[in-house]
Amino acid sequence: MSMEISEPSTRGRPRDRRADVAIAGAVRSLLVEVGYTNLTMEAIAARAGVGKATLYRRYASKAEVVFANIVHDSGVQAPDTGSLRGDLIELGQRIVNDLASPAAVAAVPGLLADLTGDAPLWDRFQTALTARERALIAEILRRARDRGELRDVIDVDLVHASLLGAVFTWLLILRLPPTDSLGERIGELVADGLRGAAS
Amino acid sequence: MSMEISEPSTRGRPRDRRADVAIAGAVRSLLVEVGYTNLTMEAIAARAGVGKATLYRRYASKAEVVFANIVHDSGVQAPDTGSLRGDLIELGQRIVNDLASPAAVAAVPGLLADLTGDAPLWDRFQTALTARERALIAEILRRARDRGELRDVIDVDLVHASLLGAVFTWLLILRLPPTDSLGERIGELVADGLRGAAS
Amino acid sequence: MSMEISEPSTRGRPRDRRADVAIAGAVRSLLVEVGYTNLTMEAIAARAGVGKATLYRRYASKAEVVFANIVHDSGVQAPDTGSLRGDLIELGQRIVNDLASPAAVAAVPGLLADLTGDAPLWDRFQTALTARERALIAEILRRARDRGELRDVIDVDLVHASLLGAVFTWLLILRLPPTDSLGERIGELVADGLRGAAS
Amino acid sequence: MSMEISEPSTRGRPRDRRADVAIAGAVRSLLVEVGYTNLTMEAIAARAGVGKATLYRRYASKAEVVFANIVHDSGVQAPDTGSLRGDLIELGQRIVNDLASPAAVAAVPGLLADLTGDAPLWDRFQTALTARERALIAEILRRARDRGELRDVIDVDLVHASLLGAVFTWLLILRLPPTDSLGERIGELVADGLRGAAS
């Protein structure tokens, strides 16, 4: 994710990659154990067996270290199943996969809260994740229109908000358990909603 | 919202209602100025011209004081426009109204994060807001089925997640501006998605 | 010694005098155990069973907390034995008494070093101790001249430097043990040196 | 002063003498600028344009690097003016010369403080300076007794403490300015004090 706050110089002693591994492990285990709010930089450093300076050399804040070690994007390739419905189901399932892990459940709400007050980090989040996901959806919708499945110009953001939002809310606001068919049912609902709007 | 941590006794000096007003004003102004994360109980007390004990006598935590002074539920009466589509549009608009205010934008992500690690507060949130909203949706769906608009049994939670989630994500994750038609378009999409599923 | 960095207000909860006692005890015991250089504010707070804020509310730095709890002035009354020699011996003994305690031996060199780079604290040290001691010596010399023991005008600072310096150097630079007669012999040497100069 | 912690090996690349010069200059300038307490090894290395390892290869601590680059002994030859009074005046003037330089004023109190908690360095300081100075005084007193100026056996340490202490205290505790006659007046006072004691 290349979240490092300053790229390591080529001169001097190189950064120890083992520290990165240890930090990642510490963040993941602590997140699940104590939750985002009770996660502290001190505890991460201690659990990782690393000095605080080593941690702060890599990440400027709790939000950064969690972001870099927990969040994964939803793939680079847009799904291409041959139908709008299939593509949205596939994407819904990917999003469920990303958000349903224990670490993500523990991390994401707190992360979102911290992003709210941190403009630079927000931009990186936006660039690394949101914009990428939006591009996938735009691609899916473009292909559907090319196929003749959709007539009108569709608001990509509305689809994005519906798809991501339904998963987010199911898992993190309503805190319902992730069923096997969750991504499928959400993808279907959005696809049907679009088809209704288009006809 | 009756979030007070202990009901005031009938004996002794009664609580000063002006303190409640001052606290509410301080919370609202500070939330917009510094955001939820940087909001502190100390600052609320100072801004309100109130001792910390007075604040803690009313609210046990930042989450509570913000919850009680910012969050409003989406009405008690289910919308009844005569059609599923109309009802969902109406509910979508109510949700947009609640979440689009500057104070709500500043408060809600942080609040959600704190709820995640605070089971008792989570239960109150659940009872006061989520369950109530869910009941509205169940009522809307029941009426639609009675009218013959829907055949199948619909998952209320899925509708809830789709409707609330789309608004939440649009405003608080994608951080897009709230257009006048936002609630309407989201309500339509969900209604059409359900109709598609039902046919 | 009134070294508090800000006088406690009359409003609000008053300061707990037991904290002062606990801090004083912690400083004294830690000084002897680990020495001034290895003494830390963290350790003082921990040993005293006191929060760091409570410590910093009273003292702005290690130098202040040590100064206030270790250093004692050499009495307010000038010795008056009836002779210059007797007065200087008496004063020399007082200075030895102050500087020979284990806590003073551990504290004074480090304290002097920190005073060197802290002008405000230096001024307080100067006012509280140096100037007071100088006044005692001036009084002793004035009486000796009145008695006819001294003819010339004597440089008070030179006497001060000789008397204090000999004790300081014996104990803290040469690190020789404080014999019972140390103050007496130093007082004698200075008195004889002055008499020689005066004749 | 030969404070190097390990003598440079004869094999491999020889040590760069320019590094020593740069370190000495950096120590002297930084001492005067920021004082002993605020002097850091990092800053010395940076100012000298030298790696920290290069610095630590030569000196084990701040005390050592300052000691080696600031402190000078008071001459190897005992003064021999033909009289006790003249010899002590001469020695007093040498001590004033050593301690009155801006670098010495900045360095000596902090150095003394660090010596207090560092036994090995204390021994080297003792050997390199204190013992040497004491030997000079012993020689001066021996010659005075041979000349018949003194009858009794004089405590060399008392003379040492008086002479060194008066200068130290004048300059570093009372922080009075070094007058031209300072060494002379102090030497006189001590000489007269001894003569008084001897008669």
Add this chain to the structure above:
DNA sequence: ATCTAAGCGAGACGGTACGTCTTGTCTTAGG
């Protein structure tokens, strides 16, 4: 007309985490 319980603003209390700094060691590439 007290008495007494609970309210009030102010601010000290013991703690904890913050992000920075310094220490002394170690690891790189290069002379």
Add this chain to the structure above:
DNA sequence: CCTAAGACAAGACGTACCGTCTCGCTTAGAT
């Protein structure tokens, strides 16, 4: 084996808040 650069583990720094408490005082209803 030296050099400059800089990462490393450790831990103290002084600050900011936490949630509790203690102070002198006010405001009521109950006696």
